[in-house]
Amino acid sequence: AHAVYPTARASHDMHGIATVPRPAPAAARHRRRGIDRTLARAKAPLGGPLGGTDGENISEFKTPFFNDRGPSTPMPTSDPVRLFCLDRDGVINKDVGVPGVVDVDDFELLPEAARAIRSLNDAGVSVCVVTNQTAVGKGLLPESDLNEVIHPAMRRMLHDEAGASLGSILYAIKPRDVPCDRRKPAPGMLLEAMNEYGCMDVYYGCIMVGDTVTDMQAAARAGARRALVCTGHGEAMGAALAARNVELPCRISMRCDDPTMSFPDECFPMDVYASLGHCVDCVLAESSYQWSARAVYDSLTQ
Numbered sequence: 001a002h003a004v005y006p007t008a009r010a011s012h013d014m015h016g017i018a019t020v021p022r023p024a025p026a027a028a029r030h031r032r033r034g035i036d037r038t039l040a041r042a043k044a045p046l047g048g049p050l051g052g053t054d055g056e057n058i059s060e061f062k063t064p065f066f067n068d069r070g071p072s073t074p075m076p077t078s079d080p081v082r083l084f085c086l087d088r089d090g091v092i093n094k095d096v097g098v099p100g101v102v103d104v105d106d107f108e109l110l111p112e113a114a115r116a117i118r119s120l121n122d123a124g125v126s127v128c129v130v131t132n133q134t135a136v137g138k139g140l141l142p143e144s145d146l147n148e149v150i151h152p153a154m155r156r157m158l159h160d161e162a163g164a165s166l167g168s169i170l171y172a173i174k175p176r177d178v179p180c181d182r183r184k185p186a187p188g189m190l191l192e193a194m195n196e197y198g199c200m201d202v203y204y205g206c207i208m209v210g211d212t213v214t215d216m217q218a219a220a221r222a223g224a225r226r227a228l229v230c231t232g233h234g235e236a237m238g239a240a241l242a243a244r245n246v247e248l249p250c251r252i253s254m255r256c257d258d259p260t261m262s263f264p265d266e267c268f269p270m271d272v273y274a275s276l277g278h279c280v281d282c283v284l285a286e287s288s289y290q291w292s293a294r295a296v297y298d299s300l301t302q
Contacts, residue, residue, distance in 0.1 A: 084125060091232060094232075099140045130208070136173035146171070194224070213267065
């Protein structure tokens with residue numbers, strides 16, 4: 001039997017945007033119904049470049065909401081999220097730095113990641129992984145090891161910890177010096193996922209959860225909602241916002257509001273969360289509010 005995790009309590013502002021309190025620091029440990037609610041806090045500044053290179057779009061997968069209209073801020077009147085696209089390193093598992101996880105022994109889940117994915121499973125929201133794995137293209141990791149050892153181990157860890165399951169795992173293997181329309185920041189993999197899960201014509205029906213600039217660029221170019229988490233490379237953003245006494249979750253609407261000045265204009269608006277678990281709690285609470293508001297509206301207009 002798997003543990004039943006309590007749901008974070010959310011409040012909503014006048015626009016219906018859900019706000020779930022930020023998880024407690026790692027030092028403040030407490031137990032509730034015998035479940036350890038500890039969440040690791042961001043500790044170190046970002047190491048390594050955040051920026052990415054330009055990538056080609058895929059014409060047959062263009063979404064009418066981004067490519068024809070331009071990006072706009074997700075509002076509670078849009079459809080609830082149907083698909084979570086998750087980056088892998090720094091979001092689901094600990095980022096071990098360049099060249100990435102090339103040995104399964106280095107693969108370690110982040111706190112609350114399995115619980116978050118299980119929450120999405122229980123809510124009927126599709127979950128897939130969208131990850132750059134250029135170590136394969138560089139010859140540092142056989143593709144067979146990625147498919148037959150590392151990713152099966154990830155699925156097993158998620159299931160063993162919380163009974164969580166993932167859908168498709170999409171990955172791009174070409175190194176950065178080789179043109180590719182799938183490798184983030186290009187939108188290819190996200191568009192494939194949106195097409196597979198039937199989200200191409202749903203207004204902001206897909207959300208990309210990542211920890212880097214390239215994740216947010218890919219989401220913007222695919223017309224998906226952007227969610228940056230303050231784990232992995234996102235620790236830099238978490239530290240910068242904390243220095244300004246900004247509480248999470250928060251929305252950064254334009255580049256001049258970015259305390260790191262690391263993200264280009266195309267990445268905004270961008271929502272920032274403490275972790276994958278924090279993001280899932282907030283978005284599911286927001287979706288619940290959207291469905292409730294829609295039911296009330298329908299009852300009044302019939």
